[in-house]
Amino acid sequence: MKTTTVHEFSIREVRQSFHRVLQWVGNGEEVLVTSRRKTVAKIVPHTPGTEGTGKPAWPDFMKDQRAIYGERPPLGENAVVAARRQERF
Numbered sequence: 001m002k003t004t005t006v007h008e009f010s011i012r013e014v015r016q017s018f019h020r021v022l023q024w025v026g027n028g029e030e031v032l033v034t035s036r037r038k039t040v041a042k043i044v045p046h047t048p049g050t051e052g053t054g055k056p057a058w059p060d061f062m063k064d065q066r067a068i069y070g071e072r073p074p075l076g077e078n079a080v081v082a083a084r085r086q087e088r089f
Contacts, residue, residue, distance in 0.1 A: 005029040011040070 007024055014021055014033050021031050025045050033041040 006032060008032040008034060008039075010034050 005024075007021075007029060009017075009021070009031060011033060014031070021043065024031060025043050028045050030045070031043040032039050033043065
């Protein structure tokens, strides 16, 4: 099993040397952040596969559009395309 080194810093020390904290975390080490000698946070290395899809959860606008207009595209879009084609020829 892989062992990791754990560093312990106060909030002030983390703010003053955050670049060093990020280097340690990037190298696979853990950092405990303390406030008044109590651990308040733990910064750990990122492990692939623990996050979601990486995309925000947006509403399904196409589903709403299909509910309103059915499966055909909205008339306004086709009308614009048709008008432009007629102008060109």
